[in-house]
Amino acid sequence: xxxxxxxxxxxxxxxxxxxxxxxxxxxxxxxxxxxxxxxxxxxxxxxxxxxxxxxxxxxxxxxxxxxxxxxxxxxxxxxxxxxxxxxxxxxxxxxxxxxxxxxxxxxxxxxxxxxxxxxxxxxxxxxxxxxxxxxxxxxxxxxxxxxxxxxxxxxxxxxxxxxxxxxxxxxxxxxxxxxxxxxxxxxxxxxxxxxxxxxxxxxxxxxxxxxxxxxxxxxxxxxxxxxxxxxxxxxxxxxxxxxxxxxxxxxxxxxxxxxxxxxxxxxxxxxxxxxxxxxxxxxxxxxxxxxxxxxxxxxxxxxxxxxxxxxxxxxxxxxxxxxxxxxxxxxxxxxxxxxxxxxxxxxxxxxxxxxxxxxxxxxxxxxxxxxxxxxxxxxxxxxxxxxxxxxxxxxxxxxxxxxxxxxxxxxxxxxxxxx
Numbered sequence: 001x002x003x004x005x006x007x008x009x010x011x012x013x014x015x016x017x018x019x020x021x022x023x024x025x026x027x028x029x030x031x032x033x034x035x036x037x038x039x040x041x042x043x044x045x046x047x048x049x050x051x052x053x054x055x056x057x058x059x060x061x062x063x064x065x066x067x068x069x070x071x072x073x074x075x076x077x078x079x080x081x082x083x084x085x086x087x088x089x090x091x092x093x094x095x096x097x098x099x100x101x102x103x104x105x106x107x108x109x110x111x112x113x114x115x116x117x118x119x120x121x122x123x124x125x126x127x128x129x130x131x132x133x134x135x136x137x138x139x140x141x142x143x144x145x146x147x148x149x150x151x152x153x154x155x156x157x158x159x160x161x162x163x164x165x166x167x168x169x170x171x172x173x174x175x176x177x178x179x180x181x182x183x184x185x186x187x188x189x190x191x192x193x194x195x196x197x198x199x200x201x202x203x204x205x206x207x208x209x210x211x212x213x214x215x216x217x218x219x220x221x222x223x224x225x226x227x228x229x230x231x232x233x234x235x236x237x238x239x240x241x242x243x244x245x246x247x248x249x250x251x252x253x254x255x256x257x258x259x260x261x262x263x264x265x266x267x268x269x270x271x272x273x274x275x276x277x278x279x280x281x282x283x284x285x286x287x288x289x290x291x292x293x294x295x296x297x298x299x300x301x302x303x304x305x306x307x308x309x310x311x312x313x314x315x316x317x318x319x320x321x322x323x324x325x326x327x328x329x330x331x332x333x334x335x336x337x338x339x340x341x342x343x344x345x346x347x348x349x350x351x352x353x354x355x356x357x358x359x360x361x362x363x364x365x366x367x368x369x370x371x372x373x374x375x376x377x378x379x380x381x382x383x384x385x386x387x388x389x390x391x392x393x394x395x396x397x398x399x400x401x402x403x404x405x406x407x408x409x410x411x412x413x414x415x416x417x418x419x
Contacts, residue, residue: 007137007144009039014080014087015048019132021062022091027054028115029091030130030138037126040137040147041179050091051130053113059091073109094118097164116140123161123168124175124187125153150181158190166197169230170209177213177221191228198233206234207275214255219246222259235274237267247336252277253284254329261337265290284329287322291330294318295343302343313395315350319361320391327351360394360401363387368406376407377414386410 011019015031022029029052035045052059056076060066065079067088074093079086095109096117112118115130115138122128125143137144146153152175154161154168162168169191176183183191198206213222222243225231231239244261247254256277260268265286272282294314301311319327331351334344354361368390370383378386393409394401400409 007040007131008133009036009131009137011131011133012048014078015050015089017080018050018063018078018089018091022050022052022054022059023134025054025058025062027052027058029054030115030132030135032119032130033122033127036129036131036137037143037147040129040144048089050089051094051115051118052091053094053115054091055093055111059093074111095121097121120155121164122155123165123171125155126175126179128155146184150179151184152176152179152181152187153184154187154190158187159194162190162194162197166194166199167201167205167209169194169198169228170201170206170213170225173221173224173228173230174209174212174216176224177216177218180218183224188228191230195229195233198230203235203274204276207277210234210275211252211255214246214259215250215252217248219248219255219258222246235271237271241271245337247332251329253281253288254333256281256285257288257329257333258336260285260289261333263289284326287326288330288333291318291322294321295334295338295347298347299343302346309396311346312350315347316354316359316361316395319351319354324351324355360398363391365401366390366394366406367401367403368410372403372407373410376410377418378410386413389413 009031011031019029019031029050031048032051033049035048038045054062056068056071056074059076059078063078065081067077067079069075069077069090070092074095076091077088078091079088081087093111094113094115094117095111097109119128119130119138119140125141125146127143128141129143130138141155152172154172172183172187172191175181210222210225213219213225225234226239226243231241241260242262244258246258256268256272260271263271268289269282269286272285277285294317297314298311301314318330322330328351331344331348334347338344353359360366366387370387373383373386390406390409394406400406
């Protein structure tokens with residue numbers, strides 16, 4: 001066992017309690033995986049996983065509140081409450097995995113007493129380190145050196161690791177993007193060899209990894225998906241995408257709008273549906289891509305010396321379509337993908353002006369409602385059509401947005417309509 005005792009890591013209260021409880025009963029216990037990796041990089045771990053030679057039934061007997069998260073594979077979640085807030089930690093028994101018939105999950109696992117055997121089954125060296133205060137850092141596969149050299153390397157033979165779990169093909173890119181690392185040569189060579197195995201993985205799991213790549217600090221690493229031939233197996237049509245430009249963006253809808261910026265809205269919608277994105281993200285992304293039509297119209301008006309109120313009207317139409325929050329996102333998306341130019345700058349200026357001065361944009365901003373229009377005599381779908389026409393009139397002259405003026409316009413229209 002390779003030990004590096006000089007490395008001192010932080011173990012928070014509840015993971016420490018779990019480790020101390022297990023050790024008091026004669027078991028080994030360590031924090032393991034991402035929480036070790038992140039601390040060695042000076043990052044704050046999002047969660048703490050524990051590995052132990054205690055069997056699942058031992059874990060359940062030692063703690064009051066447990067959940068059988070993945071008991072078939074040796075994982076029990078231990079639950080604590082502090083100020084009515086739940087804290088959940090996965091505790092997994094040392095194991096070796098059986099045959100991976102589906103390219104994703106082992107058919108069975110065998111519990112073992114040797115930490116090294118458990119670490120050997122893990123995906124990448126940077127995720128295959130364990131730690132406790134008594135023993136120090138257990139680094140059987142030189143993950144610390146790979147962290148220092150900024151390398152993602154498979155544990156052992158990369159072909160074996162990727163054949164065991166095809167999602168690791170995409171996870172290699174995800175960890176490289178998350179950390180800004182390179183993928184080690186032998187590991188990288190193995191990815192295109194087994195790329196087609198990604199078909200075996202559910203689209204939901206593929207989408208989770210894809211999302212983490214494009215919302216990372218290095219979203220351009222998505223290009224590695226094409227480089228290694230994984231794009232053909234993400235979902236139908238994904239390999240046809242000419243990726244847009246990215247910014248460091250934690251919002252899913254913005255990241256996917258950048259990814260799909262150069263596609264048509266219907267194509268983008270199909271991709272997002274295949275990847276099982278939520279409906280809100282799908283709606284936001286397709287709206288942002290659709291809104292490029294407004295930008296192209298603004299570009300045309302920008303070229304004309306005499307454009308009248310047309311530029312302002314298109315800006316208002318785009319705001320009505322996107323609403324303000326998504327309009328601000330759209331402006332950011334344009335700057336990223338179109339570069340800084342006068343059209344976007346003027347568009348941004350107008351949006352801020354209309355929002356600041358509360359210029360009427362939406363039908364709800366009209367100083368008249370459907371009940372007044374019904375009282376005048378319009379019925380059914382006619383009411384909505386009248387409101388839409390009033391909206392256009394106000395776009396041309398927002399000073400007409402007063403109840404009397406709008407009512408006069410509707411009454412005149414009704415008189416003409418009923419003649």
